[in-house]
Amino acid sequence: xxxxxxxxxxxxxxxxxxxxxxxxxxxxxxxxxxxxxxxxxxxxxxxxxxxxxxxxxxxxxxxxxxxxxxxxxxxxxxxxxxxxxxxxxxxxxxxxxxxxxxxxxxxxxxxxxxxxxxxxxxxxxxxxxxxxxxxxxxxxxxxxxxxxxxxxxxxxxxxxxxxxxxxxxxxxxxxxxxxxxxxxxxxxxxxxxxxxxxxxxxxxxxxxxxxxxxxxxxxxxxxxxxxxxxxxxxxxxxxxxxxxxxxxxxxxxxxxxxxxxxxxxxxxxxxxxxxxxxxxxxxxxxxxxxxxxxxxxxxxxxxxxxxxxxxxxxxxx
Numbered sequence: 299x300x301x302x303x304x305x306x307x308x309x310x311x312x313x314x315x316x317x318x319x320x321x322x323x324x325x326x327x328x329x330x331x332x333x334x335x336x337x338x339x340x341x342x343x344x345x346x347x348x349x350x351x352x353x354x355x356x357x358x359x360x361x362x363x364x365x366x367x368x369x370x371x372x373x374x375x376x377x378x379x380x381x382x383x384x385x386x387x388x389x390x391x392x393x394x395x396x397x398x399x400x401x402x403x404x405x406x407x408x409x410x411x412x413x414x415x416x417x418x419x420x421x422x423x424x425x426x427x428x429x430x431x432x433x434x435x436x437x438x439x440x441x442x443x444x445x446x447x448x449x450x451x452x453x454x455x456x457x458x459x460x461x462x463x464x465x466x467x468x469x470x471x472x473x474x475x476x477x478x479x480x481x482x483x484x485x486x487x488x489x490x491x492x493x494x495x496x497x498x499x500x501x502x503x504x505x506x507x508x509x510x511x512x513x514x515x516x517x518x519x520x521x522x523x524x525x526x527x528x529x530x531x532x533x534x535x536x537x538x539x540x541x542x543x544x545x546x547x548x549x550x551x552x553x554x555x556x557x558x559x560x561x562x563x564x565x566x567x568x569x570x571x572x573x574x575x576x577x578x579x580x581x582x583x584x585x586x587x588x589x590x591x592x593x594x595x596x597x598x599x600x601x602x603x604x605x606x607x608x609x610x611x612x613x614x615x
Contacts, residue, residue, distance in 0.1 A: 307338035347459035364548035364569035368398025391548035392424020392474040396435035423460035425506040478504030499524035555584025
């Protein structure tokens with residue numbers, strides 16, 4: 299099989315990354331995104347991701363973006379509003395794919411941005427960045443339909459490479475799911491061998507799957523499987539043990555795009571960036587901004603129901 303030369307792959311990645319203001323960007327991406335380019339892009343970007351530690355530590359000003367789930371126009375709105383702000387880093391909490399109809403476009407755009415701006419774009423792993431979830435919830439079928447039946451497995455290397463956690467300004471922890479009874483210190487995350495499918499139980503599973511529950515103390519079994527719900531007491535204990543002030547996570551729909559599950563306490567916030575997530579939800583979407591002085595703000599995304607949940611009409615390549 300022929301392959302792209304590095305300079306050819308980088309040219310395409312740069313072209314996509316520089317086209318955020320293109321009114322037909324989803325169609326443009328798919329016009330460039332054949333199997334040859336994907337087979338170049340995934341190993342190239344995976345090497346960048348694998349060079350990052352499990353816990354990425356950053357200082358500065360940030361926007362934090364929750365679940366996107368294949369909703370390209372929600373992602374595009376956020377990028378157009380933020381990506382050109384000087385000195386701003388973008389931290390994504392995972393769940394780029396599944397359920398929405400444009401998972402390939404979402405993932406390819408983010409990976410091209412990572413290639414071109416590896417320090418500016420931090421892409422964490424969500425529970426949907428796994429073989430089991432993408433086989434069941436739409437991404438595999440989208441690969442089969444838009445590209446071909448052989449390309450889906452190429453993405454596995456990328457799923458296994460995303461880092462798990464980010465610490466912002468030494469005080470805010472970003473994670474997809476939540477905390478775990480198997481962890482008391484942040485450095486325990488660095489001991490995980492992350493380059494694998496998500497196991498059915500254990501610390502890696504919990505980081506991607508656990509949820510807060512305002513009605514319990516301690517940890518309790520979750521309805522999601524062999525993971526946990528956790529109470530405010532455990533959040534406070536974990537933050538105190540690690541000298542942190544706040545946990546920012548995704549993983550759950552928030553009607554206003556963000557919510558404080560333990561309100562009025564603001565030690566933990568859920569951010570969800572896919573509007574009108576499914577036919578069962580008319581939720582808003584939002585992203586979180588953090589200044590270098592530590593001030594927090596939430597920016598709501600206009601409802602994009604008419605666009606977000608439907609695929610662009612792309613011929614199979």
